[in-house]
Amino acid sequence: MPIVLGAVSPVAQAQEVVKIGLSSPLSGPQSAYGEDNRDGLLLAVRELNAQGVQVGGRKVVFEVQAEDDAADPRQGVAVAQKLADEKVKFVLGPYNSGVAIPAGRVYNEAGMVVLTVGSNPRITQLGYSRLFRIGGNDTQVGGAMALYAAKDLKLKNVAVVDDRTAYGQGLAAEFVAEAKRQGLNIVRQEFTTDKASDFTAILTTIRAAKPDAVFFGGYSAQGGVLLRQMASLGIQAKLLGGDGICDTELNRLSSGMADGKVFCLQARVILNSAETGRAFAAKYRAAYQRDPLTYAANFYDGAMLLADAMQKSGSTDPGKVAEAIAKGSYRGVVAEYSFTDKHDLKVSPMSVYGFKGGQPVALASF
Template sequence: MKQAPKKSSAALCATLLAPLALAAASFAAQAQEVVKIGFTGPLSGGQAAYGVDNRDGLLLAVKELNAKGVQVAGKKVTFEVVAQDDGADPRQGVAVAQVLADAKVHYVVGPYNSGVAIPAGRVYNEAGMLMLTVASNPKVTQLGYPRLFRVGVNDAQVGIAMAAYAAKDMKAKNVAVIDDRTAYGQGLVAEFMAEAKRQGMNVVKQEFTTDKATDFTSILTSIRSAKPDAVFYGGYSSQAGPMLRQMVSLGINAKLLGGDGICTTETSRLSGNVADGNVLCTQAGVILGQADAGRAFAAKYKAAYNRDPLTYAVSFYDAAMLLADAMQKTGSTDPGKLSEFLAKGAYQGVAGEYSFTDKHDLKSSPVSVYGFKGGQPQAVASL
């Protein structure tokens, strides 16, 4: 009978070490923690361009964090985005919030819309989740939820800045206002009107529409008769673009003003490319092109997605980086501990410094005024 060939010492060593290697691999897998970050925003419907822009800003940050390798209390952390489409609809937003809560996701970046953030915030709060949102209506942080933070500007800052610019720089005397009846639009118009009156301007017409409307002929005809120097719209590009096109066709010479909701290329595209010289808008944060960090972010974003970032991609990017920074500094992924840290700490992001008031609004949020040139928002002034 032939004897089995003797194993070489190298083969024998490999045989003995194989179980150890498997055990080490198993231990390494156990030592890694997957941190799921929920995303909620309008990935479908008229505001889908914003939702996709925001989601991709978050994904860009997560890709960078995972490539760099983040450790929390000596354990490697891998980040994963769980993206949900809330359709800019309050009911859908609440349903999405429940899905994320049931999936034991502990953090959410969003919602984008105030009308979604207010009712969905209750679900996130009851689930003990940490919520970072750019929703701008003041009521969002007035809810008093301890784990809710606003990482963008609020309506008061945006509306006040636009009214002050209209009075001081445009020398406007008479203004008309329109809101889309969303929490965002109504809040923005309320702040603009209050500051306009403080600045000595007259609000000669106040009209409203919806965030689904496409025909504004009736309200614009009414506004035309009042001969305003400017028309302030509280709403989003999906309505602002067609509204501007109809203003031009009706011979209304007033400029269209608005907040961050219309500060995008979508406004120009949907207007039939007549935004140049006809639109002014305000939005939070530094002007990306005027700071090294901003230019670097814009370049990375365009390289990744072959398009320029819109209004809040940078805020969603910063939100992920803010979370990762807090985890590393606290040595914890517990949303309660992170919330306590964020409430007292400060983080320097691309869009500015993230330090919060007692209500969890940003302590300092610069606001910039934009016009349009070649269909693109172009910085006019920082206020």
């Protein structure tokens, strides 16, 4: 069943209602991310509705229709079709690249505006005119992590594991490409699945190669277990990764082993480094009594970007809104949302995190 939030009161029924669909994993191992995305979006919608947004002289009230894609490509396509059938014209998500790629076709055929954080480069190479990536791509994230590994951590030998998802494979491939350019030795390349929980066999092979670090292309649900099993096998290597492992969930699933061991990279500014970021984090904590995870601020920004484009175009027509997004620029919490002709961000800030006290701690931005 969908979650429909932000419904208008009877007094507001004469106003134009604009639905924003959400496609994210609200169940399963990645549900913490999906809930984080949803709550960032809801925070923005509450603020927009409190402001009384006007588009072309008409009052607009926003609703959120949140759908669970469970990080599953097939379910994500079904969600896309459901939103299309219900005439939802604007969508935030999908969160996962493996969902965004097949679902993107459905959204494109329905003429919907889609703002995704899916990072696989293929997403924007599909050429969908109303799809925009509001986070970094794997080329940026994987490459930046390789640079940090070589230049700052001064590693020499790295093993690589990916979870065979579009996200994990893409991230690992970009890490490997840049790592080789930086002179790092890739001593082993292995793969698992995003459902696996026993990594003993591949870790035993990796242990023999004696790496300084293991780069994992995947998410915390497996990354935390991987780290714990590395320790049980006596592998002292650091664990590197992208935004998928950059959260407290990884520390919990590793039984508290992340401190000093894990380095991860997120395609965003450090929230605490700017007043806008600190203000967003404070609002999020006040609303939900927890810290934002990886992409809450991007989903917040996504709703604000849509509203800004509607106001600039004077229309809620998805074609006109997409054109305004493509040609315009919007300064959000996370980034300056200005897009290339392929609808990637022109500039995507990067931040490296380590762990201290089980919490991700910002180390550097570039």
